[in-house]
Amino acid sequence: MIFKIPFSGRSHHYTFDEKNAVLEAMDIADPLTQGKYRNKFEKKFCDYFKSEYSFAVNNATAALEMAAQLCQFKKNHELIAPSHTFTASVYPFIKKGAKIIWADIDGDSHIVTAETIEKCINPNTRAILVVHLYGYMANMEEIMELAKKYNLIVIEDVAQAIGTEINGKYSGTFGDFGIFSFHSHKNMTTLGEGGMLSVKDELYAKIIPMLRHNGHCDFDFDKPNYWTPAMSNVDLPELNGEYLIPNNYCLGEIECALGIKMLDRVDAMNDEKRSRAIKFIDRLKDNFELKFHRVNNRRHNYHLLVAQMMNDQRDIFIHKMANEKSIQCIVQYYPLNRYAFYKKLGFGNAKCPITDEYFDYMVSFPFHHWLSNEDYEYMLKSTIEVLEELKK
Amino acid sequence: MIFKIPFSGRSHHYTFDEKNAVLEAMDIADPLTQGKYRNKFEKKFCDYFKSEYSFAVNNATAALEMAAQLCQFKKNHELIAPSHTFTASVYPFIKKGAKIIWADIDGDSHIVTAETIEKCINPNTRAILVVHLYGYMANMEEIMELAKKYNLIVIEDVAQAIGTEINGKYSGTFGDFGIFSFHSHKNMTTLGEGGMLSVKDELYAKIIPMLRHNGHCDFDFDKPNYWTPAMSNVDLPELNGEYLIPNNYCLGEIECALGIKMLDRVDAMNDEKRSRAIKFIDRLKDNFELKFHRVNNRRHNYHLLVAQMMNDQRDIFIHKMANEKSIQCIVQYYPLNRYAFYKKLGFGNAKCPITDEYFDYMVSFPFHHWLSNEDYEYMLKSTIEVLEELKK
Numbered sequence: 160m161i162f163k164i165p166f167s168g169r170s171h172h173y174t175f176d177e178k179n180a181v182l183e184a185m186d187i188a189d190p191l192t193q194g195k196y197r198n199k200f201e202k203k204f205c206d207y208f209k210s211e212y213s214f215a216v217n218n219a220t221a222a223l224e225m226a227a228q229l230c231q232f233k234k235n236h237e238l239i240a241p242s243h244t245f246t247a248s249v250y251p252f253i254k255k256g257a258k259i260i261w262a263d264i265d266g267d268s269h270i271v272t273a274e275t276i277e278k279c280i281n282p283n284t285r286a287i288l289v290v291h292l293y294g295y296m297a298n299m300e301e302i303m304e305l306a307k308k309y310n311l312i313v314i315e316d317v318a319q320a321i322g323t324e325i326n327g328k329y330s331g332t333f334g335d336f337g338i339f340s341f342h343s344h345k346n347m348t349t350l351g352e353g354g355m356l357s358v359k360d361e362l363y364a365k366i367i368p369m370l371r372h373n374g375h376c377d378f379d380f381d382k383p384n385y386w387t388p389a390m391s392n393v394d395l396p397e398l399n400g401e402y403l404i405p406n407n408y409c410l411g412e413i414e415c416a417l418g419i420k421m422l423d424r425v426d427a428m429n430d431e432k433r434s435r436a437i438k439f440i441d442r443l444k445d446n447f448e449l450k451f452h453r454v455n456n457r458r459h460n461y462h463l464l465v466a467q468m469m470n471d472q473r474d475i476f477i478h479k480m481a482n483e484k485s486i487q488c489i490v491q492y493y494p495l496n497r498y499a500f501y502k503k504l505g506f507g508n509a510k511c512p513i514t515d516e517y518f519d520y521m522v523s524f525p526f527h528h529w530l531s532n533e534d535y536e537y538m539l540k541s542t543i544e545v546l547e548e549l550k551k
Numbered sequence: 552m553i554f555k556i557p558f559s560g561r562s563h564h565y566t567f568d569e570k571n572a573v574l575e576a577m578d579i580a581d582p583l584t585q586g587k588y589r590n591k592f593e594k595k596f597c598d599y600f601k602s603e604y605s606f607a608v609n610n611a612t613a614a615l616e617m618a619a620q621l622c623q624f625k626k627n628h629e630l631i632a633p634s635h636t637f638t639a640s641v642y643p644f645i646k647k648g649a650k651i652i653w654a655d656i657d658g659d660s661h662i663v664t665a666e667t668i669e670k671c672i673n674p675n676t677r678a679i680l681v682v683h684l685y686g687y688m689a690n691m692e693e694i695m696e697l698a699k700k701y702n703l704i705v706i707e708d709v710a711q712a713i714g715t716e717i718n719g720k721y722s723g724t725f726g727d728f729g730i731f732s733f734h735s736h737k738n739m740t741t742l743g744e745g746g747m748l749s750v751k752d753e754l755y756a757k758i759i760p761m762l763r764h765n766g767h768c769d770f771d772f773d774k775p776n777y778w779t780p781a782m783s784n785v786d787l788p789e790l791n792g793e794y795l796i797p798n799n800y801c802l803g804e805i806e807c808a809l810g811i812k813m814l815d816r817v818d819a820m821n822d823e824k825r826s827r828a829i830k831f832i833d834r835l836k837d838n839f840e841l842k843f844h845r846v847n848n849r850r851h852n853y854h855l856l857v858a859q860m861m862n863d864q865r866d867i868f869i870h871k872m873a874n875e876k877s878i879q880c881i882v883q884y885y886p887l888n889r890y891a892f893y894k895k896l897g898f899g900n901a902k903c904p905i906t907d908e909y910f911d912y913m914v915s916f917p918f919h920h921w922l923s924n925e926d927y928e929y930m931l932k933s934t935i936e937v938l939e940e941l942k943k
Contacts, residue, residue: 167582168582168586169580169581169582169583172578173577173578178577181573181574181577182570182573182574185565185570185573185742186564188561188743189559189560189561190559190560190561190735190743191560191561191735191740191744192735194560217609217610217744218609218799220798220799221799246765247765247799250765250766250796250797253796254796343582343583343803344582350577350742350803350805350806351580351584351803351804352583352584352609352801352802352803373638374638374642374892384869384870385552385881386869386881386882388885388889389882389884389885390881390882390885392891393638393890393891393892394890395895395896402895402896404642404645405642406612407610407613409610409744410744411735411742411743411744412735412743413742413743414742474776477776478776488778489777489778489782490778490779490781491782493782497780498781498785498786499784499786499787500766503786503794504787
């Protein structure tokens with residue numbers, strides 16, 4: 160099916176300067192991975208988002224895999240996570256031994272809250288995964304208070320919410336781990352794949368470079384010659400008396416060079432998307448059939464534009480948008496516990512009535528940054544037309 | 552230390568056409584990952600190297616991790632591997648439960664042979680890792696015969712040996728798994744990171760796309776609407792009655808677009824490097840202190856140019872090359888069993904006298920493809936001068 164307005168697989172186009180940054184790095188970077196561009200990207204990222212330590216990785220799943228590894232789950236340890244999220248947010252924790260307890264979402268913001276999380280806490284709880292889904296940042300102050308009370312590790316999945324903040328403190332800098340994504344769909348993408356892992360703890364910051372890059376490190380003694388006993392060392396990082404086996408999660412220099420440039424534009428792109436979202440929501444304010452989440456400040460970057468259909472016409476609405484207007488609205492995020500994937504692993508049960516209801520009534524509009532003004536206006540007009548028609 | 556001729560961290564420069572391929576994909580790819588460029592890259596790769604099935608991944612370690620996962624090691628299962636290789640060749644198998652038995656190398660080619668492997672076989676042996684190190688392809692016919700005799704899985708690590716062949720059959724297409732690397736150092740690099748996993752077995756070929764990409768797959772029933780029950784499915788692949796938990800090892804579209812172009816040049820680059828290597832070796836044929844491995848056909852791509860010092864002057868040779876000629880010769884590959892990494896995991900012991908001796912006497916010359924003719928001639932002249940001086 161070919162759409163006039165598809166739900167695009169890429170978020171934005173690249174500017175002349177961004178393409179030049181790629182070409183320049185292709186010409187001069189040596190090595191093409193794990194060099195100066197990575198270091199500069201990480202430093203700029205830390206400065207920008209006021210993060211203590213940040214490590215560029217080849218995708219956000221890699222950042223989650225390392226966070227999960229550093230959680231050191233033991234038998235019966237549980238992770239509290241929303242089932243209303245993308246699968247890669249959660250399965251790395253299962254791989255590292257966590258049992259998953261599904262937390263429900265809030266009916267207005269569609270993300271977890273301190274309240275929905277607290278209901279899942281028990282003596283086996285080890286960690287909390289907070290996903291700032293759709294680009295809306297959770298109330299991290301309340302969640303951190305809860306985590307402190309129960310002594311829990313907090314992982315913030317900021318994949319969709321880069322640049323969001325509350326009173327100047329950015330998402331991803333509250334929890335023990337901040338997970339960022341530069342995937343094709345995201346508000347800022349480093350050639351389609353890429354991510355960042357932010358941490359506050361110096362101990363984690365010392366271990367992560369080895370975990371990321373095959374255990375590479377320096378020898379712990381002075382080398383008489385640069386080549387003896389070998390060019391570089393590999394060792395096993397140790398945490399709480401346990402060895403951690405490393406991985407290869409390196410992001411290339413060209414992606415990092417592009418990331419450095421993209422950081423200059425991420426606020427502007429977020430502001431542009433928010434401004435469009437607010438205008439869309441406000442123009443539809445008399446169409447009560449669609450309920451939006453309206454947040455006109457930097458706590459929301461409107462990575463996605465979603466609404467809940469307040470009657471039973473969701474499927475017919477999407478159908479009409481597709482077939483009569485050629486606009487590809489979609490439905491996100493199938494509650495993870497409903498997938499065969501999670502059922503087979505024993506995590507098919509969830510007490511998440513709001514999640515279930517929201518998923519069955521939600522609609523997500525095409526909302527890539529490169530949507531033209533003309534297409535945006537056409538989508539707005541078409542949405543109103545279809546809603547009006549459905550009233551008849 | 553700044554060198555006139557460093558041991559470069561990148562293998563080659565990019566042509567005008569290759570840079571254009573990157574720019575074009577940056578402009579038009581949608582999505583920026585897991586799209587048409589990936590499919591085209593994989594198809595061209597299969598056609599080129601006569602591989603049944605090939606899957607683009609974000610680095611060669613990811614390919615090894617998936618191969619290790621598909622080996623399904625059980626308690627006491629062993630992998631036979633050379634200790635004379637890069638660490639990422641081996642640790643993914645430890646992570647997936649294999650015990651490592653170190654095989655020695657052949658004194659001339661510096662890689663494992665059917666003979667050195669057979670000495671390590673016992674009833675616990677499950678798989679063999681063959682590394683075509685330095686760009687020299689092992690005698691795969693003999694090794695496959697051995698594997699057949701003992702019913703063993705064969706993994707070919709072709710990271711350094713892309714395009715090498717014996718009688719028109721390429722390295723990476725003999726074993727159950729062929730591992731390719733497009734890392735910064737390699738003869739062909741997709742922006743510094745990238746890899747390919749080749750398999751012959753259709754069963755593996757069906758599982759790998761899910762293992763690579765978060766378990767994504769189609770639903771096993773017709774969907775009445777494109778959005779129900781969800782846009783796409785995630786499930787757990789199953790092999791021999793066991794579930795395998797997936798990963799995220801995706802390579803971006805821009806890298807794939809570049810890979811498509813690079814395949815047109817990989818033979819030429821290999822031929823150029825071989826021709827330079829042979830000339831270097833032949834010009835030094837009267838300097839018996841340095842023993843090279845001379846193979847003037849496509850079984851060797853001379854990814855690296857290495858020699859064994861036949862007296863005790865190796866360190867002083869490297870020293871003089873560095874300090875008097877400003878040429879950065881290095882030493883590769885520290886036997887893995889000597890690293891703290893492997894000692895801590897219980898694999899510190901190896902009966903590999905040839906490996907040990909070779910490592911302690913070997914030297915690796917700067918041999919990146921972008922080495923200028925002038926620098927190449929300077930390095931040749933300098934090598935002879937230093938060797939002559941050392942005779943005095």
